[in-house]
Amino acid sequence: MPRSMHTDRWLFGVTLALSLLGAVMVFSASAVIAREQFGNAYTFILRQLVWLALGLAGMFWLMNLDYRRLRQPAVIFSGLALVLLLLVVVLLVDRAHATHRWIRLGPASIQPSEFAKLVVIFYLAWFLEIRRKPAVGLVQEGVSAGINNWKHTLAPALGPVLFLTVLVLLEPDLGTSLEISLVAMAMMFVAGLSGTYVLGAGVVALPALYLLIARVPYRYMRVMSFLNPDADPQGSGFQLLQSLIAVGSGGLFGVGLMESKQKLFYLPEAHTDFIYAVLCEELGFIGGAIVLALFAVYGWRGIRAALRAPDDFGRLTALGITAMVVSQALINLGVVLGMMPTKGIPLPFISYGGSSLLVMLLATGVLLNISQQTE
Numbered sequence: 430m431p432r433s434m435h436t437d438r439w440l441f442g443v444t445l446a447l448s449l450l451g452a453v454m455v456f457s458a459s460a461v462i463a464r465e466q467f468g469n470a471y472t473f474i475l476r477q478l479v480w481l482a483l484g485l486a487g488m489f490w491l492m493n494l495d496y497r498r499l500r501q502p503a504v505i506f507s508g509l510a511l512v513l514l515l516l517v518v519v520l521l522v523d524r525a526h527a528t529h530r531w532i533r534l535g536p537a538s539i540q541p542s543e544f545a546k547l548v549v550i551f552y553l554a555w556f557l558e559i560r561r562k563p564a565v566g567l568v569q570e571g572v573s574a575g576i577n578n579w580k581h582t583l584a585p586a587l588g589p590v591l592f593l594t595v596l597v598l599l600e601p602d603l604g605t606s607l608e609i610s611l612v613a614m615a616m617m618f619v620a621g622l623s624g625t626y627v628l629g630a631g632v633v634a635l636p637a638l639y640l641l642i643a644r645v646p647y648r649y650m651r652v653m654s655f656l657n658p659d660a661d662p663q664g665s666g667f668q669l670l671q672s673l674i675a676v677g678s679g680g681l682f683g684v685g686l687m688e689s690k691q692k693l694f695y696l697p698e699a700h701t702d703f704i705y706a707v708l709c710e711e712l713g714f715i716g717g718a719i720v721l722a723l724f725a726v727y728g729w730r731g732i733r734a735a736l737r738a739p740d741d742f743g744r745l746t747a748l749g750i751t752a753m754v755v756s757q758a759l760i761n762l763g764v765v766l767g768m769m770p771t772k773g774i775p776l777p778f779i780s781y782g783g784s785s786l787l788v789m790l791l792a793t794g795v796l797l798n799i800s801q802q803t804e
Contacts (some may be wrong), residue, residue, distance in 0.1 A: 436492065437800040438646060440730040444778065444793045448485070448786070450720070451704075451779035452477055458692050458707040459700035459781060473700060473781055476537070480783035484790030492801070493717045493795030499795065500555045500742045508548045509589060515541035516596040529600045540784035542605045544596045547788055549590055549609055550616070550749035556586050556622040556740040574620040583626070586617065603641060604772035610634075616745050635789045648767065655770040668703070671696040672765050675706040676717070683713030695777045699783045702773055720779070721762070728755040731796055737803030747799045750792045 452474065459473035466472075498504070500676040519541050520529045531538040560575070560582045578583055590613045598606040618627055642648045650665045658666030675691035678684065689710045692699040699707050709717040731751025754777050761768035761776040775785045 433485070435801065437730055437734065437797060440734070440793070440797060440800060443726045443730075444790070447720070447723050447727075447778035448481060448790070451776075451786070452481060453554075453686070454702055454704055454708050454711075454779060455781045457687050457689065459713060460687075460705050461693055462700070467754050476783065477781055477786070480786050481790075484787045485788065488790040488794035488797070491791060492797045494798060495801075496743060496746065496795050496798045497740075499551055499746075500558070501554075505552055505555050509552060510540060512545050512548045512593065513596070515539075515543065516593065520596070520599060528602065530602060532583055539784065541601055542600065543784040543788045545593050545597060546605070546609055547750075547792055548595060549613055550746060550753065550792075553616050554588060554590060554742050554745035554749060556616065557582075557592075557745055560586070560743055561620060576617065577623045577626065583622075587613070601645075602773065604760070604774045607638075608760065608774070610754070611756060612749055612752045616749045619748055620741075620745060639753055651770045655767070658735075658767070660687050668771060672703050672706040673767055675703075675710040676766065679710040679713040679717070681714050683709070683711045683716055685713050702761065702771075702780060703765055704776055704780050705762060707775050708779070723727065724755060724758045724777075727751070730800065731755070734796060734800035734803060738799050739802055743799045743802070747749055747796055749797045751793065754789060 445549045455475040455477045456471075460470040461474040463474075464470040487771075515532065519532050522529060524530060530542065531540050550605060557576065560578075591611065594609050597609065614627060614630065618624075642652060652664035654661060654669060658669045660666060662758055670690055675689065675696055678691070686692075689699075689707045691710055692707050696703055696706060704715070705720070708720065712719075728751055731747060731754070733745035735744050735751065738747055757774055757777050760769065760774045761780070763772055764774065775782050777789045778786065
């Protein structure tokens with residue numbers, strides 16, 4: 430069938446809009462704290478713009494690189510090896526904010542767990558495509574080569590993913606490890622994984638998740654403060670309450686760009702994980718709704734690209750990237766709006782953070798290339 434080679438203007442447009450809006454909001458949310466910490470109000474925005482330029486350059490490059498070149502075993506396993514190495518190295522470096530999440534490179538830093546998300550997507554898309562095709566050797570031995578074969582599909586597919594997830598969990602970063610697991614499960618389910626396995630994985634994961642929360646004091650405190658933030662308004666419930674105050678203060682049209690009061694040392698992490706609260710305060714309900722609409726369009730176009738992809742690798746890769754971006758956005762928005770316990774998950778394209786922005790733009794470049802070659 431003839432294939433369109435035109436760029437998806439909707440997907441490209443919302444990505445660019447989110448990235449530029451993010452740059453504006455990073456400056457607005459970080460100018461005061463940057464002046465306080467570094468004596469220069471432009472410190473954070475200049476760093477963000479450098480990462481934005483690198484990310485856009487990578488996105489344009491991947492838009493014009495046939496995505497099928499990414500499914501070569503040399504590319505897949507080189508990416509896996511590099512990310513595994515970085516995740517081990519990050520556990521050996523000095524802590525920052527009581528965690529081992531960043532590798533410092535002079536004034537810049539990288540967060541390997543962000544790159545782990547993308548590597549997992551490419552690995553599973555490549556491996557599941559192979560297993561969805563009949564394997565002559567296995568058929569001759571009378572063994573099913575389908576997705577639900579535990580020995581020949583599920584174990585080798587999930588082994589590297591679980592290893593990466595455990596390394597991320599050791600940083601510790603429960604939020605990112607859960608997101609990697611959710612994206613992996615979504616890809617496997619679409620590839621044909623039986624609902625029985627999905628249900629079984631959930632049953633096994635729940636007790637483990639309970640222990641990871643109940644046995645770790647700060648995680649347990651986060652859940653308790655989420656359930657009742659007013660119980661300790663100056664302590665564990667402070668961040669959530671300040672976030673809700675910021676969102677509520679914006680009203681319909683907001684207090685005006687750069688005019689947020691909560692970012693003035695009231696709301697912790699105002700330019701990173703809670704930047705959406707500042708956005709709602711300054712741009713109001715209208716601004717917050719526009720951001721939601723942009724992510725909805727991203728999800729729509731991503732799913733459309735997945736459904737029309739010419740092969741399983743493209744279909745699963747597009748699905749994984751879309752699930753990664755949209756699920757991360759929903760988790761961040763849920764935290765900011767008090768619908769989920771606090772997690773260190775940035776808002777894609779908008780929150781301050783070079784590694785997150787770079788990975789999201791690179792992933793979108795691949796998604797745009799897949800959309801160009803849809804049937």
